[in-house]
Each structure stands twice: as structure tokens, then as C-alpha cells.
Amino acid sequence: MTAHRFGRVLSYIVLIVIGLVGLLPFLYLLLLSTKSRLDILEVPPSLDFDWATIKANYAEVIHEDGYFTFVKNSVIVTGVSTLIALVLGVPAGYAFSRLRFRGSDTWGSTILSFRFMPPVAVAIPIYLMIRYVGLRDGYPGLILPYIAFTLPLVVWIMIGFFDEIPREIDEAAMVDGLTRPFVLLKVLLPLARPGILVAATFGVIFIWNEFLVGLYVINSQDHYTIPIAASSLLTVESPIDWNIAAATGIFTVIPILLFSIVVQRYIVRGITAGAVR
Amino acid sequence: MASVSFAGVGKVYRDGTRALSDFDLDVADGEFMVFVGPSGCGKTTALRMVAGLEDITEGEVRIGERVVNGLHPRHRDIAMVFQNYALYPHMSVYRNIAFALKVRKTPPEEIKRRVEEAARILGLTTELKRKPGQLSGGQRQRVAMGRAIVRHPQVFLMDEPLSNLDAKLRVQMRAEIARIQRELGATTIYVTHDQVEAMTMGDRVAVLRKGQLQQVDSPQEVYDRPANLFVASFIGSPEMNLVEARLERGGDGLVCHVAGRELRLPPELVHARPGLEAYAGGTIGLGIRPEQLEDAALAGDAPAGSMLGGRVVTTELLGSELLAHVELEAPPVLTQEVREVLEDVDRSRVADLESEARARRTVVIGRFGIGSDARAGESIEMRVDARRLHFFDLASEAAIGVERAAVADPVPAARLEA
Numbered sequence: 001m002t003a004h005r006f007g008r009v010l011s012y013i014v015l016i017v018i019g020l021v022g023l024l025p026f027l028y029l030l031l032l033s034t035k036s037r038l039d040i041l042e043v044p045p046s047l048d049f050d051w052a053t054i055k056a057n058y059a060e061v062i063h064e065d066g067y068f069t070f071v072k073n074s075v076i077v078t079g080v081s082t083l084i085a086l087v088l089g090v091p092a093g094y095a096f097s098r099l100r101f102r103g104s105d106t107w108g109s110t111i112l113s114f115r116f117m118p119p120v121a122v123a124i125p126i127y128l129m130i131r132y133v134g135l136r137d138g139y140p141g142l143i144l145p146y147i148a149f150t151l152p153l154v155v156w157i158m159i160g161f162f163d164e165i166p167r168e169i170d171e172a173a174m175v176d177g178l179t180r181p182f183v184l185l186k187v188l189l190p191l192a193r194p195g196i197l198v199a200a201t202f203g204v205i206f207i208w209n210e211f212l213v214g215l216y217v218i219n220s221q222d223h224y225t226i227p228i229a230a231s232s233l234l235t236v237e238s239p240i241d242w243n244i245a246a247a248t249g250i251f252t253v254i255p256i257l258l259f260s261i262v263v264q265r266y267i268v269r270g271i272t273a274g275a276v277r
Numbered sequence: 278m279a280s281v282s283f284a285g286v287g288k289v290y291r292d293g294t295r296a297l298s299d300f301d302l303d304v305a306d307g308e309f310m311v312f313v314g315p316s317g318c319g320k321t322t323a324l325r326m327v328a329g330l331e332d333i334t335e336g337e338v339r340i341g342e343r344v345v346n347g348l349h350p351r352h353r354d355i356a357m358v359f360q361n362y363a364l365y366p367h368m369s370v371y372r373n374i375a376f377a378l379k380v381r382k383t384p385p386e387e388i389k390r391r392v393e394e395a396a397r398i399l400g401l402t403t404e405l406k407r408k409p410g411q412l413s414g415g416q417r418q419r420v421a422m423g424r425a426i427v428r429h430p431q432v433f434l435m436d437e438p439l440s441n442l443d444a445k446l447r448v449q450m451r452a453e454i455a456r457i458q459r460e461l462g463a464t465t466i467y468v469t470h471d472q473v474e475a476m477t478m479g480d481r482v483a484v485l486r487k488g489q490l491q492q493v494d495s496p497q498e499v500y501d502r503p504a505n506l507f508v509a510s511f512i513g514s515p516e517m518n519l520v521e522a523r524l525e526r527g528g529d530g531l532v533c534h535v536a537g538r539e540l541r542l543p544p545e546l547v548h549a550r551p552g553l554e555a556y557a558g559g560t561i562g563l564g565i566r567p568e569q570l571e572d573a574a575l576a577g578d579a580p581a582g583s584m585l586g587g588r589v590v591t592t593e594l595l596g597s598e599l600l601a602h603v604e605l606e607a608p609p610v611l612t613q614e615v616r617e618v619l620e621d622v623d624r625s626r627v628a629d630l631e632s633e634a635r636a637r638r639t640v641v642i643g644r645f646g647i648g649s650d651a652r653a654g655e656s657i658e659m660r661v662d663a664r665r666l667h668f669f670d671l672a673s674e675a676a677i678g679v680e681r682a683a684v685a686d687p688v689p690a691a692r693l694e695a
Contacts, residue, residue, distance in 0.1 A: 051458075065680075098292070111636065138498055162549040166361060166363060168280065168359045168360075168362075168363035169363045171328075171330050171350075171357070171359070172357065172359060172363040172424070173349045173350070173362075173365075173376075174329075174330070174349070174350045174351060175328060175329075175355065175356065175357045175377075176351070176375055176376055176377035176380055176424070177380040178351065178380055179349065181352070187365055190367045191366065191367060261676050
């Protein structure tokens with residue numbers, strides 16, 4: 001065997017190990033979601049599948065726990081927050097990338113530092129403010145803080161992407177007859193699409209998984225998002241149904257997984273090829 | 278079409294850097310004006326001020342009769358070709374060219390007609406559906422041109438449009454741009470740091486240095502009568518040979534003592550350089566273009582007082598001519614302006630010249646006929662065409678007897694009718 005082939009084989013082994021480390025817990029979760037309560041503690045888990053048990057587990061999640069309500073809540077909250085964060089953050093990123101104004105440099109980095117703040121540090125003040133303005137236990141009470149968390153990231157990612165688009169394209173478009181806002185709208189947005197999708201992906205994943213602020217702000221089960229709903233399975237009264245929890249976990253992952261798969265096809269770099277030189 | 282005029286235009290950037298000062302220039306309607314100079318001389322800044330991409334901090338820029346300071350680029354009716362083309366990568370060639378017309382709400386049939394016309398002029402007819410990424414460098418350059426010409430603007434602005442092309446294509450596009458400009462009769466300001474482009478393309482050339490206009494004139498005038506050492510060494514390739522020489526009265530006129538020889542100056546030349554006599558007895562900078570030097574063996578009878586001698590360092594046979602690098606025993610002219618020009622080309626050249634200056638020797642380049650058998654290491658006699666020598670004041674760096682404010686009048690519109 002040549003050294004070259006040996007290197008290849010070795011790198012595959014390493015990659016497979018890394019892949020398994022990432023994938024195994026998920027496979028285990030998938031397996032658990034197919035078991036009955038009695039079988040879940042079996043180690044190693046058996047690979048016998050009983051269709052009736054599987055159906056029962058998933059049916060329970062869907063019907064008794066009101067899973068679709070939680071999905072709907074999560075989708076609405078995540079979608080609206082991300083969308084607003086993009087609508088505000090993309091023009092802001094453009095402005096930071098292109099325009100010189102008082103403090104434009106300092107603000108650019110300050111905005112990113114907002115992002116270093118973990119939600120736990122601000123969850124309680126946010127909760128108090130939300131309660132004060134009477135937005136507790138509703139979508140706006142979640143959407144507002146989520147926009148605040150996501151916006152800095154969107155701005156920061158977009159600054160990077162706009163910086164990579166040559167300024168001459170803006171200038172050419174202005175000479176061609178557009179004002180700044182229309183340069184952004186008509187010429188740069190299509191070019192910045194990969195950046196927008198990257199920013200959206202980060203926003204969606206963060207908001208979809210956010211737990212703490214949601215826990216404080218939301219009281220009624222009608223408004224639970226998926227992470228809160230999943231945690232509510234663990235209560236003192238009900239013994240822990242790991243199989244049901246696992247089925248919920250699978251349902252939690254699926255929407256975000258689908259989103260990522262769809263979006264990553266559009267995150268193609270090199271779209272600006274041919275602009276210059 | 279319209280004229281463009283700069284009146285006392287200056288540019289100071291926010292950090293205090295001055296890019297342009299007291300710039301006065303009139304570009305006539307239909308004229309092809311070239312701004313040339315080394316990097317950082319302010320030529321691009323001046324161009325971008327006309328485009329409206331750079332604030333005008335001092336003075337006034339007019340397009341036609343209108344002062345355009347503070348006017349958004351889209352209201353100036355100008356078109357610009359960028360150094361890196363700045364095509365819209367997500368749009369087809371057709372849409373790239375049509376974009377400005379579409380923005381201006383031109384009727385669709387008119388857009389189609391004009392884009393197709395531009396594509397025909399530029400030879401892009403078969404490429405209209407392709408994206409910029411699928412085009413060669415030369416084709417992208419044409420698309421950038423096309424985007425400008427469909428507009429039928431008042432003024433074309435071009436910022437080093439050929440600098441990203443390979444040498445062969447550059448020569449071809451140089452001719453093509455000059456042709457298109459003549460066909461459209463469009464007022465054009467063309468920025469370049471390539472003095473060959475400046476010489477071949479423009480009706481007039483404006484030479485800039487450190488934000489200051491050095492000379493504006495037709496290319497031939499700038500070449501024949503450079504206003505100072507900067508212009509003299511910047512324009513021309515190979516560049517003008519510059520050596521120190523002593524000017525003396527001798528016999529019935531003036532003679533230059535250089536490298537142990539005597540060059541007799543023709544009376545017509547002395548007459549055409551008023552003030553030259555006053556330098557008699559002093560040291561001046563003597564400028565000799567390479568084509569004014571010829572191998573004495575090829576030159577035939579030479580009158581006395583028109584010869585220089587030196588040792589051949591190296592030769593370059595170019596097929597149609599032979600470039601001989603000949604070392605003369607005379608110190609080179611090494612002033613600030615000469616340094617700047619050299620630094621722009623290659624920093625190591627300054628060090629070379631400094632060591633030459635210490636050794637009080639100068640390597641000059643002569644453009645000999647191919648019949649010359651100049652060989653490296655051998656000494657050689659050269660015939661000097663003394664009728665076209667250049668003289669410079671070493672302190673002020675200005676050319677002696679050439680008016681400093683050598684700003685020729687704009688080319689008359691008659692040229693366009695011809």
C-alpha cells in the first residue's frame with residue numbers, strides 16, 4: 001500500500017469516527033422512540049421493531065401532547081423573528097460595510113459584542129420588561145427578545161458578505177441611475193443571497209432551540225414552543241417516559257433538519273464570480 | 278455631449294490626506310483627455326469627482342454649463358468604465374448593458390435597439406445571453422464599455438480600463454476604444470498610469486504628480502517639450518536619458534560639456550529656449566531621448582561637437598532596432614521628481630541610480646539601427662541629434678525655456694468635423 005493510499009484510508013477512518021460521535025446519539029434517540037416503556041432501559045437496545053409500539057409512541061406525541069400546536073408556535077415565533085431580524089439587519093450590515101458615519105467602526109464591533117451575552121444573563125430583566133409592557137404569554141413577548149438576540153449576528157454576518165462584494169458594483173449601479181437603497185435592493189440583494197441564507201440559518205437554529213427566555217415568558221401550554229414542551233415531559237407527577245421523550249425529540253429535529261437541508265443547497269459561494277477582472 | 282471644466286478643484290480626505298490641489302482644466306466638448314501619472318498622483322480622484330463618487334472639497338466641477346458639486350451620480354449624465362469592470366455578475370450580458378436604460382425607464386423596443394447596436398459595435402452579439410463569469414477578460418472589458426456606450430451620456434469616464442488585460446489584448450483594445458470614442462464623438466476622460474496609452478489615445482494629455490497638474494498638452498508636445506524633469510522622465514519609453522552637463526559659451530554659441538565631450542547647441546535651439554544663455558557657466562540637467570542617439574558608425578558624417586562616447590553595458594536587439602545601454606562618464610540627474618518616477622516603476626531602480634551617481638557614471642539608452650555592431654564591453658561613439666536636446670534647471674526641476682504653465686487650448690471642435 002502506498003503512503004498516499006494509507007493517508008486516505010486513515011483520513012476516512014478519522015472522518016467515520018467523527019461522524020459516529022456526532023450521529024450515534026441521534027441514532028440512539030431514533031431507536032428509543034420506537035421502544036415501549038419496558039424496553040427502554042435495555043442495554044444494548046435490541047433492534048426488534050414493533051410497528052404497533054412505534055405508532056403508539058408517535059400518536060401519543062401528536063395527539064395527547066398537542067405536538068402540532070408546539071410546532072406551529074415554534075414556526076411562527078422563529079419565522080417572524082428571523083424575518084424581522086433580516087429586514088432590519090441586512091440594510092444595517094450594508095450601511096456598516098459601505099458608509100462612513102460617526103462611530104461606524106466602533107459600532108460595528110460593539111454590535112458583535114452584544115452577541116457574546118448569553119441569554120441567561122439577560123433573561124430575567126427581559127422577562128420583567130416583557131411583563132411590564134404586558135406582552136407575557138404571547139408571541140410578541142417571544143418575538144421581541146428573539147429579534148434582539150438575532151439581530152447582532154445578522155448584522156455581523158452581512159457586514160462580512162457585503163465587504164466581499166466590490167464597491168465598484170455599487171458605484172457602477174449609482175452611475176447607472178440608482179440611489180443607495182435601490183442599489184441594495186436591485187443589485188446587491190441577489191449577490192448577497194448566500195450571506196442572507198447563512199444569517200437566516202444561524203438565526204433560525206438559535207431561536208428554534210431557545211429555552212430560557214421562552215420558559216419565563218410563556219405560561220400557558222397553548223403558547224409553548226417545542227423546547228419548552230419537550231421539557232414539560234419531565235415533571236414530578238408523571239414518571240419519565242423516555243420513549244415518548246425520544247419521539248418528541250425526533251419531531252423537534254425534523255423541521256430544523258429539513259430547513260437546513262433546503263437552505264444549504266442555496267448557500268453557494270462564488271456567486272460573485274465574473275464581477276471583476 | 279458636453280465639456281467638462283475643473284476650476285480650482287481640490288480634494289482633502291477626512292483623515293487630512295490631500296489628493297488634489299488647485300486643479301484647473303477645461304476638457305472640450307468631444308475631446309479625448311487622458312489623465313496620466315504614477316499611482317497616488319490624484320488622477321483617479323479627479324475622475325471620481327466628475328462621476329460624483331467622491332466629494333468635491335474645494336473648487337467647482339462643471340459638466341456643460343452645470344455645476345455638479347453635490348449632484349448625485351445619476352443626475353450627472355455620465356457613464357463610467359471601472360478598472361475592474363464592476364459588472365453585475367448575476368445578470369446576463371444583455372441585462373448588464375440594458376440595466377441603466379431600464380432604470381431610466383427607456384421603452385423596451387428602444388432598449389433592445391440600443392443594446393443590439395452596442396453589442397454590434399463591440400462584437401458581443403453572440404455573447405448577449407451569457408453571464409460575466411463565462412466571459413474572457415477581453416469580453417468583460419467590452420461589456421463594461423457596452424454598458425457605458427448604450428447610455429449616450431454627456432461624458433465618458435474611464436478608470437484604467439485596460440490595466441487588467443494581457444499585453445496583446447491591451448494594444449488591440451487601445452485602438453478600439455480610441456476608434457469608438459471618435460465614432461461617438463463623446464467627451465472622454467481616460468485615466469491611466471501607462472504612458473504609452475497616454476501617448477497613443479488622447480487628444481491631450483494631462484500629467485499629474487502628487488495632486489498637482491504638471492502639464493497639459495497634445496501628446497507630441499508633452500513628449501517634445503516636457504515642462505519639467507517629472508514629465509520628461511515619465512513620458513517616453515525607454516525613458517529620456519538625463520545627465521548632468523556644464524553649459525559654456527564657446528565660439529559663436531553655447532556648448533554642453535558632458536562626459537568629457539563637447540556638444541555644440543544649434544543656434545535655432547538656443548533661440549527657442551529663452552533664458553538658456555543665463556545658465557552659461559553653470560551645471561544643468563541635459564535630456565536626450567533614446568532616438569536622438571545613433572551609433573556613429575551608422576550615422577555617416579557627423580559635424581564636430583555632436584558626438585558622445587562610452588562603454589556599451591548591454592544591448593537588446595528588438596528586430597527593428599537595437600537598444601544599446603551605454604555608460605557615460607557623467608553623473609546622472611537624480612532629483613526628487615526623477616526619483617518619484619523611478620519609484621513608481623521599480624524601487625530598485627532608485628538604488629541603481631544612486632550608485633551610478635556616486636560613481637559619477639550614467640547608463641544611457643540609445644536607439645540604434647539594427648546595422649549597429651555595438652557589443653557589450655566595447656567602447657562606442659554615438660552621434661547626438663543636438664537639435665532636440667532638453668535642458669532642465671537642477672534646482673527648480675523645470676525645463677529651461679519652456680513656459681511652465683504649458684496648458685494648451687482645448688482641441689477645437691473642427692477636429693470633430695474633419
